[in-house]
Amino acid sequence: MTVKxxxxxxxxxxxxxxxxxxxxxxxxxxxxxxxTQIWRIKQLEYTWLRSLMRRYQDFSVITxxxxxxxxxxxxxxxxxxxxxxxxxxxxHLDLYPDVRATLAAMHGRKLAILSNGSTGMLNALVxxxxxxxxxxxxxxxxSKRIFKPSPDAYSLIEEQLGAAPEETLFVSSNPxxxxxxxxxxxxxxxxxxxxxxxxxxxxxRNDLIAPLTMFKAIRTQMDELGLEPDYxxxxxxxxxxxxxxxxx
Amino acid sequence: MTVKxxxxxxxxxxxxxxxxxxxxxxxxxxxxxxxTQIWRIKQLEYTWLRSLMRRYQDFSVITxxxxxxxxxxxxxxxxxxxxxxxxxxxxHLDLYPDVRATLAAMHGRKLAILSNGSTGMLNALVxxxxxxxxxxxxxxxxSKRIFKPSPDAYSLIEEQLGAAPEETLFVSSNPxxxxxxxxxxxxxxxxxxxxxxxxxxxxxRNDLIAPLTMFKAIRTQMDELGLEPDYxxxxxxxxxxxxxxxxx
Numbered sequence: 174m175t176v177k178x179x180x181x182x183x184x185x186x187x188x189x190x191x192x193x194x195x196x197x198x199x200x201x202x203x204x205x206x207x208x209t210q211i212w213r214i215k216q217l218e219y220t221w222l223r224s225l226m227r228r229y230q231d232f233s234v235i236t237x238x239x240x241x242x243x244x245x246x247x248x249x250x251x252x253x254x255x256x257x258x259x260x261x262x263x264x265h266l267d268l269y270p271d272v273r274a275t276l277a278a279m280h281g282r283k284l285a286i287l288s289n290g291s292t293g294m295l296n297a298l299v300x301x302x303x304x305x306x307x308x309x310x311x312x313x314x315x316s317k318r319i320f321k322p323s324p325d326a327y328s329l330i331e332e333q334l335g336a337a338p339e340e341t342l343f344v345s346s347n348p349x350x351x352x353x354x355x356x357x358x359x360x361x362x363x364x365x366x367x368x369x370x371x372x373x374x375x376x377x378r379n380d381l382i383a384p385l386t387m388f389k390a391i392r393t394q395m396d397e398l399g400l401e402p403d404y405x406x407x408x409x410x411x412x413x414x415x416x417x418x419x420x421x
Numbered sequence: 422m423t424v425k426x427x428x429x430x431x432x433x434x435x436x437x438x439x440x441x442x443x444x445x446x447x448x449x450x451x452x453x454x455x456x457t458q459i460w461r462i463k464q465l466e467y468t469w470l471r472s473l474m475r476r477y478q479d480f481s482v483i484t485x486x487x488x489x490x491x492x493x494x495x496x497x498x499x500x501x502x503x504x505x506x507x508x509x510x511x512x513h514l515d516l517y518p519d520v521r522a523t524l525a526a527m528h529g530r531k532l533a534i535l536s537n538g539s540t541g542m543l544n545a546l547v548x549x550x551x552x553x554x555x556x557x558x559x560x561x562x563x564s565k566r567i568f569k570p571s572p573d574a575y576s577l578i579e580e581q582l583g584a585a586p587e588e589t590l591f592v593s594s595n596p597x598x599x600x601x602x603x604x605x606x607x608x609x610x611x612x613x614x615x616x617x618x619x620x621x622x623x624x625x626r627n628d629l630i631a632p633l634t635m636f637k638a639i640r641t642q643m644d645e646l647g648l649e650p651d652y653x654x655x656x657x658x659x660x661x662x663x664x665x666x667x668x669x
Contacts (some may be wrong), residue, residue, distance in 0.1 A: 211635065211639055215639065218466075219646065226571070248621040353473070353474050373496035387459065390494045394494050396463075398470060399486075
């Protein structure tokens with residue numbers, strides 16, 4: 174089966190959201206890691222809750238609200254300039270090291286992002302990272318006013334790229350996103366960035382269960398949602414060979 | 422305005438879901454608390470994700486799947502009998518101490534549960550705790566095949582009790598549930614069981630950020646969803662006076 178389009182999730186898949194920790198740690202020494210983890214959990218929860226409540230707000234509002242929650246929860250006070258400096262990092266996230274080479278190796282196929290991010294956030298992020306020169310499209314779920322894993326969000330791929338689900342490979346490191354894409358009918362490669370062995374090793378050492386490890390574990394391990402991605406890879410660099418094999 | 426019906430969330434509001442920790446600790450010494458916290462986070466996530474994916478499974482399936490995830494995540498092996506013993510506790514959760522007296526004090530009004538729990542789970546829970554003698558109805562969202570905070574779930578109150586949203590007081594300790602009920606148009610009392618001061622005090626002691634405190638914090642503090650409950654109380658026993666004041 175031909176792979177006409179390879180479509181990537183953005184946050185956590187192409188862009189390293191953990192890279193905000195450098196800024197949060199600078200702003201709140203000792204708290205960089207925990208802020209990053211709680212912020213992410215709440216950011217995701219708010220996308221799902223607002224979708225279900227039919228109270229859509231775009232991802233920039235949700236990202237801001239979830240940061241507000243996180244700082245309040247940790248009893249941390251920030252002045253507006255610090256808050257904005259942290260928020261600004263979301264427009265300048267680090268790329269995973271293998272992104273550019275992977276996209277370049279698949280030149281000729283339709284390459285795109287499908288993300289919960291707002292149009293404004295995604296355009297800035299793609300421009301700031303230089304990915305605009307390697308991608309054919311950057312698709313925000315904004316126009317549907319509902320977040321992934323709603324099928325409405327994934328339907329944007331065919332609408333905007335003209336690639337049917339069976340001709341599309343969707344790539345995400347987020348377990349719930351990989352499951353949502355699979356439920357919709359896309360071919361799915363899930364990036365398992367943190368292995369169960371690494372979690373097991375890190376989380377139990379002399380009966381110490383580290384909070385950061387636990388937060389990471391519940392975000393990185395494949396979920397029990399009755400769905401299995403078609404492929405399980407560990408780095409983006411495995412993709413060009415995987416696509417070739419899928420077609421043969 | 423008359424309060425015709427007082428409707429309660431079940432898990433975490435009338436029934437103490439933390440009471441499973443006694444069983445999980447027995448089964449996995451040292452892990453009782455962390456299992457309980459991860460299990461709850463994943464249980465909630467799966468209700469929201471399955472609702473959005475339009476892959477409804479009832480709460481007993483989700484409760485089982487999220488326990489499976491939790492044990493896998495922590496690299497814990499359980500035999501089937503242990504797994505079932507933990508699951509069974511969900512049908513025998515402890516009541517918060519002030520539940521019976523509070524319900525008895527509001528006798529004469531329509532008193533009900535509206536819960537994500539499946540019909541089977543809720544009926545067992547209400548019978549095992551003796552609450553069936555104090556409640557007029559136990560409503561599961563099962564018939565709608567979508568979980569709270571979808572408006573479809575809250576619409577069951579009027580459908581089954583004949584009480585309009587403005588005549589109903591909805592009571593929940595779950596911040597997202599209080600927001601969902603408010604978005605739907607119900608009067609809402611949110612039970613703040615863990616104060617911000619308690620979180621602040623527990624979470625930072627000599628730079629130690631305890632994982633259990635953090636997990637508890639992100640489940641108990643009011644969310645940033647652009648909605649405010651009408652009332653913020655600390656125990657159920659405040660309700661009879663609150664209802665009387667609301668009517669005056």
